[in-house]
Amino acid sequence: MAFRCPICGAETAWAGNPTRPFCSEACQMRDLGNWLTERYSIPVSAPDAAPASDNADAS
Numbered sequence: 001m002a003f004r005c006p007i008c009g010a011e012t013a014w015a016g017n018p019t020r021p022f023c024s025e026a027c028q029m030r031d032l033g034n035w036l037t038e039r040y041s042i043p044v045s046a047p048d049a050a051p052a053s054d055n056a057d058a059s
């Protein structure tokens with residue numbers, strides 16, 4: 001059974017592959033890096049963050 005490495009697209013044997021679903025340890029680390037980068041670069045946008053501007057008319 002063979003599969004394509006999701007990182008580099010190289011066709012790789014599944015059986016006996018310690019780094020599956022990647023073709024190599026390098027791609028495994030690269031995927032981990034991508035994952036961490038994505039996790040920490042998610043833009044934190046809060047569309048509902050409009051603080052109590054309706055209650056500011058108590059004169």
Ligand SMILES: [Zn+2]
Pocket residue numbers: 005006007008009010022023024027
């Ligand atoms: Zn690869």
